[in-house]
Every structure is written in structure tokens, then in C-alpha cells.
Amino acid sequence: MIQLTNAHLSFGSTHVLLGCDLQINKGEKVALIGPSGSGKSSLLKTIASEYLLDSGSVILENSETSQLSSKQLQQLRCAIAYIPQDLALVPNIKVSQNVLLGKVGTRSTWQTLRHQLLTPKIELEKILSILKEVGIPEKLFHRTDSLSGGQQQRVAIARALYQQASVILADEPVSAVDPSRAHSLLQCLTSLAEKNKVTLLCSLHNLEYAKRFFPRIVGMRNGKILFDGKSEAFTEQDFKQLYSLDND
Numbered sequence: 001m002i003q004l005t006n007a008h009l010s011f012g013s014t015h016v017l018l019g020c021d022l023q024i025n026k027g028e029k030v031a032l033i034g035p036s037g038s039g040k041s042s043l044l045k046t047i048a049s050e051y052l053l054d055s056g057s058v059i060l061e062n063s064e065t066s067q068l069s070s071k072q073l074q075q076l077r078c079a080i081a082y083i084p085q086d087l088a089l090v091p092n093i094k095v096s097q098n099v100l101l102g103k104v105g106t107r108s109t110w111q112t113l114r115h116q117l118l119t120p121k122i123e124l125e126k127i128l129s130i131l132k133e134v135g136i137p138e139k140l141f142h143r144t145d146s147l148s149g150g151q152q153q154r155v156a157i158a159r160a161l162y163q164q165a166s167v168i169l170a171d172e173p174v175s176a177v178d179p180s181r182a183h184s185l186l187q188c189l190t191s192l193a194e195k196n197k198v199t200l201l202c203s204l205h206n207l208e209y210a211k212r213f214f215p216r217i218v219g220m221r222n223g224k225i226l227f228d229g230k231s232e233a234f235t236e237q238d239f240k241q242l243y244s245l246d247n248d
């Protein structure tokens with residue numbers, strides 16, 4: 001379970017999160033929408049424990065993150081896969097090697113290096129079966145930067161699945177692809193999350209995709225959560241409240 005209570009975050013004089021309350025239960029699929037600068041990435045990074053709140057609390061898997069030691073926090077991070085907007089893939093290594101990095105938090109440096117240099121057959125088989133699930137098995141040994149933007153997004157999803165995270169936080173995972181690929185990528189991400197009983201929180205700019213693929217929508221504006229409810233309950237009025245230009 002993810003629980004944010006009265007979350008406040010600022011950078012200097014910029015207030016980024018202003019009293020956000022949010023609870024997401026295990027296995028839920030939630031779309032996070034809102035205009036540019038509304039705080040979606042910051043909310044995801046806060047849940048990923050990349051940003052620390054000024055006040056308020058984040059509870060993940062029954063632990064309040066501010067109370068955890070750095071070792072406990074590191075362990076918790078292994079259960080959470082954060083896919084940033086830039087995907088954080090290493091461009092000049094093979095797809096298999098990038099997927100392997102999903103487990104970097106659970107392996108020693110020596111083990112990581114060894115796996116990168118000579119990947120055990122059993123790990124390669126696991127990676128291949130995940131790449132089959134995300135639809136790019138033929139890319140196993142291709143250099144990552146030779147893949148298209150959409151294929152690289154699939155590699156980032158594969159890395160999260162290989163990590164065996166119980167929570168996936170995806171920051172605009174379809175920003176770099178055309179509408180038909182965006183559709184199949186979201187289909188892939190949401191169905192795999194469902195199959196693997198993973199909690200999925202995904203920021204999106206496209207309301208149609210949010211409504212089609214996610215049962216629940218959270219809408220942000222100016223660091224506040226203005227809508228939180230079932231996708232079918234999201235109305236044109238809610239859309240105007242989030243996106244209108246004269247509402248600041």
C-alpha cells in the first residue's frame with residue numbers, strides 16, 4: 001500500500017506539493033494526470049523516495065519512509081520500480097544488460113559486474129521470457145541505443161518486471177511514441193501489471209489513455225490533488241478545473 005498524508009514539498013520558494021493526501025491499495029492501477037508543472041513527477045519521485053518531504057508522511061508497505069535507516073530504505077527501493085521520463089537506460093550496452101540492471105539494488109557490485117560480463121544462462125532465460133512479454137524478444141542482444149524510442153520504453157518496462165517490484169511508478173511512459181504504439185505499450189504495461197499483481201501509478205498527458213487503461217484517475221494542479229476517483233466519474237468539468245488557463 002502507498003499512503004501519502006498531507007505531503008508538502010518545496011524547492012526554494014517553489015511550492016511543488018501542497019498538502020497531498022493519497023492512498024493506493026495493492027494491485028491498483030492509477031493514472032496521474034494534470035498540466036505541465038502540476039507536480040506529477042515530483043509526486044512519483046516522492047513515492048520512489050527520491051525526494052524527501054518538507055512535512056507530511058509517506059507510508060510504503062506499512063513503513064513510514066522518513067523513519068527508515070538508509071539500509072532499510074535501500075531494501076524498500078528494491079520493491080519499487082521507478083521508470084523516469086528519460087528511462088535511465090545505459091545506451092551503449094545490450095538490452096539484456098540493461099534489463100539485468102533491474103536487480104542492481106539486490107546484488108553486490110561484484111555480482112553485478114560478473115552478470116554484466118558473463119550473464120548466467122538462467123538469468124538470460126528469465127530476461128528473454130520478459131522480453132517476449134513486452135514484445136521485443138528479438139532485441140535481447142541488440143545495443144540499446146539502436147532501438148526506437150518505443151522499444152526503449154519496453155526495455156525500461158522489462159527492467160521493472162525483472163526487478164520483481166511490487167510497485168511500478170511510470171513517468172509518462174508513452175511520451176516518445178506515436179498513438180498506435182502508445183496504445184499497445186499501455187496495453188502491455190497495464191495487462192502485465194494486472195497479471196503480476198503489481199501496483200501501477202502512471203503519469204500521463206493523454207486523458208483518453210488514462211480513461212481507457214486505468215480504473216482510477218488522480219488529477220493534479222499546482223501541487224494539489226483536485227480529483228481522485230473512478231475514471232468513468234471524471235467529467236468535462238473536472239477536465240476544465242485541471243487544465244483551464246484562467247484557474248490559477
Ligand SMILES: Nc1ncnc2c1ncn2[C@@H]1O[C@H](COP(=O)(O)OP(=O)(O)OP(=O)(O)O)[C@@H](O)[C@H]1O
Nearest residue numbers: 011014015016034035036037038039040041042043
Ligand atoms: N529538483 C527540482 N528542483 C527544483 N524545482 C523542481 C525540481 N523538481 C521539480 N521542480 C519544480 O516542481 C514543479 C513541478 O514539476 P514536476 O516535474 O513535478 O511537474 P509535472 O507535472 O511532472 O510536469 P510535466 O508534465 O511537464 O513533466 C515545477 O515548477 C518544477 O520546476
